Structures are given as structure tokens and as C-alpha cells.
Amino acid sequence: MTYGRAAIPALAGGLLLTALLWWAGASADALHLQGTTDALGGRMTADLQQWLTPWSYDPPDSVRFGAGVLGDIGEPAGAEDGAHYLSLHATGMQIRFAGVLLLFVPGALLLARRLPPVNGRMPALLLAVWAWGMVAGMLATAVSAPWLIASHGRGSYRFLPQLASAVSSGHQITVPAALLAAVVTALVARVSVEGAGEPPRRAVPKRAALLAATAGTAVVALSLVVLSYQPVAAAVQRVEVFGGRFSEPGELLRTWLLLGGWDFPSGGSAGRWLLYRTADVLLLAVVWCALRWLPGLLTRATVPATAAAAVCATVIGLLASQLLQVVIVCVDSGTRWGLDRFSGLLGSGVPAALTSGLVAGVVAAAVLRAAGDTDHPEQREVYTSAHE
Numbered sequence: 001m002t003y004g005r006a007a008i009p010a011l012a013g014g015l016l017l018t019a020l021l022w023w024a025g026a027s028a029d030a031l032h033l034q035g036t037t038d039a040l041g042g043r044m045t046a047d048l049q050q051w052l053t054p055w056s057y058d059p060p061d062s063v064r065f066g067a068g069v070l071g072d073i074g075e076p077a078g079a080e081d082g083a084h085y086l087s088l089h090a091t092g093m094q095i096r097f098a099g100v101l102l103l104f105v106p107g108a109l110l111l112a113r114r115l116p117p118v119n120g121r122m123p124a125l126l127l128a129v130w131a132w133g134m135v136a137g138m139l140a141t142a143v144s145a146p147w148l149i150a151s152h153g154r155g156s157y158r159f160l161p162q163l164a165s166a167v168s169s170g171h172q173i174t175v176p177a178a179l180l181a182a183v184v185t186a187l188v189a190r191v192s193v194e195g196a197g198e199p200p201r202r203a204v205p206k207r208a209a210l211l212a213a214t215a216g217t218a219v220v221a222l223s224l225v226v227l228s229y230q231p232v233a234a235a236v237q238r239v240e241v242f243g244g245r246f247s248e249p250g251e252l253l254r255t256w257l258l259l260g261g262w263d264f265p266s267g268g269s270a271g272r273w274l275l276y277r278t279a280d281v282l283l284l285a286v287v288w289c290a291l292r293w294l295p296g297l298l299t300r301a302t303v304p305a306t307a308a309a310a311v312c313a314t315v316i317g318l319l320a321s322q323l324l325q326v327v328i329v330c331v332d333s334g335t336r337w338g339l340d341r342f343s344g345l346l347g348s349g350v351p352a353a354l355t356s357g358l359v360a361g362v363v364a365a366a367v368l369r370a371a372g373d374t375d376h377p378e379q380r381e382v383y384t385s386a387h388e
Contacts, residue, residue: 001112001113001116001189001192001193001299002113003109003113005189005192005193006109006110006112006113006189006192007105007109008188008189008192009108009112009184009185009186009187009188009189009192010104010105010106010108010109010112010185011105012184012185012188013104013108013129013133013181013182013184013185013188014100014101014104014105014108014136014181015101016180016181016184017100017101017104017133017136017137017177017178017180017181018097018100018101018104020177020180020181021055021097021100021137021173021174021177022055022097024051024052024055024173024177025052025053025054025055025056025057025093026056026057027052028048028049028052028053028055028056028058029056029058031045031048031049031052047343050169050172050343051170051172051173052173053169053170054141054166054169054170055096055170055173057090057093059086059089059090059151060152085151085152085153086151088147088150088151089147089148089151091147092144092145092146092147092148092150092151093144093148095140095143095144095147096140096141096143096144096148097140099136099139099140099143099144100136100137100140103135103136103139103140103143104132104133104136104181107132107135107136107308108129108132108133108185110304110305110308111125111128111129111132111305111308111309111312112125112129112185112189113299114298114299114300114302114305114309115128115297115298115299115309116189116193116299117186117189117190117193118193121297122186122190124293124297125185125186125189126182126183126186127182127312127316128308128309128312128313128316129178129181129182129185129186129312130178130179130181130182130312130316131178131311131312131313131314131315131316131319132178132308132311132312132315133174133177133178133179133181133182134171134174134175134178134315134319134347134350135311135312135315135350135353135354136178137170137171137174137177137178138167138171138174138350138351138354139354141166141167141169141170142163142166142167142351145162145163145166145167146163148166149162149163149166158248160248160249160251160252161248161251161252163252164251164252164254164255164256165255167252167255167256167351168255168348168351171346171347171348171350172343172346172347174347175319175346175347204295204296205295205368205371205372207371208295208367208368208370208371208372209292209295209296209368210292211367211368211371212291212295212363212364212365212367212368212371213288213289213291213292213294213364214288215363215364215367216287216288216291216310216360216361216363216364216367217284217287217288217291217360219356219359219360219363220259220283220284220287220314220317220356220357220360221284222356223257223259223352223355223356224259224260224280224283224284224356225280227257227258227259227352228258228259228260228261228262228352229262229263230261230262230263231263233254233257233258233261236250236253236254236257237250237251237253237254238250239253255351256351256352256355257351257352257355258349258352259283259318259349259352259353259356260279260280260283260318260321260349262276262277262280272332275328275332276325276328278324278328279321279322279324279325279328280321282317282320282321282324283314283317283318283320283321284317285317286313286316286317286320286321287310287313287314287317287360290309290310290312290313290316290317291310291313291360291364294306294309294310294313294364295368297309301365301368302365303361303362303365303366306361306362306364306365306368307357307358307361307362307365308361309361310357310358310360310361310364311353311354311357311358311361312357313357314353314354314356314357314360315350315353315354315357317353318349318350318353319346319347322345322346322347322348322349325341325345326339326341326342326345326346329341
């Protein structure tokens with residue numbers, strides 16, 4: 001698929017994703033209406049407020065009424081200063097929504113070009129764009145966070161921990177919004193690719209593909225097993241490398257690198273601990289299978305395309321493991337605890353998936369290129385669909 005044909009579905013999906021997140025943020029005011037708690041329940045209302053508030057243009061009370069802006073908590077700000085902070089908050093939200101569009105379109109363009117929805121690639125493109133939509137939402141919150149932090153008047157106080165909190169917020173609502181945007185992107189791409197001709201069949205080195213998938217999965221396993229081990233994550237959080245107001249980067253590092261938290265069983269049975277670890281196994285299995293199929297799915301296994309696809313595979317694997325964890329909690333502890341886990345867990349860990357997925361994709365592309373030159377022609381397999 002040419003860049004011109006791929007740009008149409010990428011732009012359509014980006015506009016839809018931005019509009020959906022804007023609509024979700026604009027709907028946050030409805031949760032404050034009388035009777036909402038009676039209709040939805042206190043717990044559901046609180047969860048929805050937590051999901052939608054990061055995408056709402058409506059400024060929080062601390063910005064609207066100037067609480068804490070000039071120093072002591074509760075000290076009202078002057079009218080001029082209050083207007084400046086309100087303007088800063090509005091600017092941050094504009095950057096956030098513009099960031100969603102500007103970050104989604106290039107990734108979706110690359111994916112639609114290298115994963116055209118023909119020869120069985122439609123599910124792969126749908127899942128990849130879905131994952132990229134979640135990544136774009138996370139990056140948009142990170143890029144716009146400094147303006148929103150400064151709008152509270154406390155930008156110099158624990159800036160990096162505040163940035164970590166901002167990065168980890170608003171991820172739940174991006175999951176369904178990105179899914180709808182991915183469906184539209186894939187459907188428009190299917191229409192755009194008609195008449196463009198079938199991409200040529202590619203001879204894929206079987207041994208090189210296996211080695212590349214294993215090497216890339218090992219990178220993700222390093223993040224999942226080592227960096228997500230609670231003592232290691234705690235040690236990362238205690239890191240102090242800068243002086244002054246930037247002396248607390250540990251919380252940001254931990255948030256950015258934590259793919260999933262785990263520890264050895266204490267007080268529980270080993271069987272129950274192993275049951276919860278099946279979610280981690282599922283994540284690695286999804287990543288390995290995706291990296292194994294990527295050389296045949298991509299029209300050209302370039303480093304940028306492989307890295308972007310590896311990021312998407314890691315995000316999809318992370319989402320699958322989170323859903324499995326929710327099911328396990330529901331069976332083990334009851335539906336209530338499972339829904340509570342679902343509320344806080346869904347869509348989290350995307351920063352770590354982005355980091356480890358990028359490294360895994362680059363490693364897989366390098367191994368594929370290096371090992372592919374050593375394979376004999378008879379050891380190559382020709383992919384014509386996602387199932388072969």
C-alpha cells in the first residue's frame with residue numbers, strides 16, 4: 001500500500017480517536033448531575049470520574065478557584081492569576097488532544113502500509129492499530145502533563161512524581177476508544193487497498209524467524225520478570241541521580257518501566273501463586289507468536305515497521321494478561337474484587353510495553369537480518385496469509 005492510500009485510514013482513525021476522547025472528557029460533567037450516583041452506584045460513578053477526568057476540559061477545583069496556587073492550600077488566587085492558570089490548563093488540554101492525533105497518525109500510517117488488510121492481514125492490522133491507539137493516548141498525556149501540572153501552581157514541587165501520576169492516568173478510557181478507532185481504520189484501509197494489487201509473496205527464513213522471535217521475547221521477559229519483580233522495582237524507585245527539585249526520578253522510572261508487579265508467595269500456596277503467573281506466561285506467548293509471524297505478515301520487515309509492530313504486540317499481550325488476571329480474580333475472590341481489579345488494571349503498563357517493545361523489535365529485526373543470511377533457500381517458508 002502506498003503512503004497516499006495508507007494516509008486516508010490513518011487520518012480517519014486519528015480523527016475518530018481524538019473525537020471519542022474529547023466526547024468522553026466532555027461527558028465527565030454528567031457524572032456530577034443529581035441522581036447519577038443513584039442510577040450508576042457510588043463505586044461505578046467514582047470509577048468513571050477517574051477514567052474521564054484526565055480527558056475533561058473542565059478544570060479541577062484547585063485551578064478554577066485558585067486553591068493552593070499562590071502558596072498555602074486554600075489561599076485564593078487573584079483574578080488575573082486565576083485566569084492565567086485557567087488558560088494554562090486549557091492549553092495543556094489542547095496539547096493533549098492534538099498530541100493524540102499527531103502521535104496516532106504516523107504509527108497507523110506505518111502499520112497500514114506494512115500490514116495491508118489483504119491475504120489474512122486484517123486481524124493483524126486491527127489489533128496493531130488498537131494497540132497503537134493506546135500508546136498514542138499514553139504519550140499524549142505524557143507530553144501535555146507539564147502544562148497541566150503547572151496550571152495547579154505546584155509545578156516545582158515533586159515534578160517527576162506528578163509526571164508519573166499523570167502518565168498513569170486516563171488509560172482505561174483509551175482502551176475502548178482505541179478499539180473503535182482501530183475498527184474504522186482497518187475498514188477504511190480495506191477499501192483503500194482495493195485495486196492496489198496484492199503484495200508479493202515473501203520467502204521468510206524459518207530458522208531466522210524463530211531466533212528473532214526468541215530474542216525479542218527475551219527482552220520483554222527481562223522487563224516482565226526482572227524489572228517488574230517488586231524488590232527490583234522498589235530499588236528503582238529509590239534511585240536519586242539529580243539534585244534539587246529533580247531529586248526524585250525513581251517514581252517516574254518505576255511507572256515507566258513496570259510491566260507488571262509480582263513477588264514470591266508469602267502466606268499463600270505455591271499453586272495459587274502459579275495460577276496468577278499464567279497471565280505473565282500468556283503475555284510472553286502472545287509476544288513470541290507475534291514476532292514469529294511478523295516476518296511473513298509485514299510486506300517488508302524494516303526496523304521501524306518491526307519495532308512498531310513489536311510495541312503493538314507487547315501492548316496486546318499486556319491487555320490479554322490483564323483480562324486473564326481479572327478472570328482469575330473473579331474466580332478466586334469473587335466478582336466484586338475482580339471488577340475492582342479491572343477498574344485499576346485495564347490499560348496500565350503501556351509505558352513499559354512501549355519501552356520493552358521498541359527494544360524487542362529492534363533486536364528481532366537485527367537477529368532476523370543477521371540470521372537470515374545464513375539460511376539455505378530450502379529452509380525458507382513462503383507466507384501468503386497470517387495462518388501459514
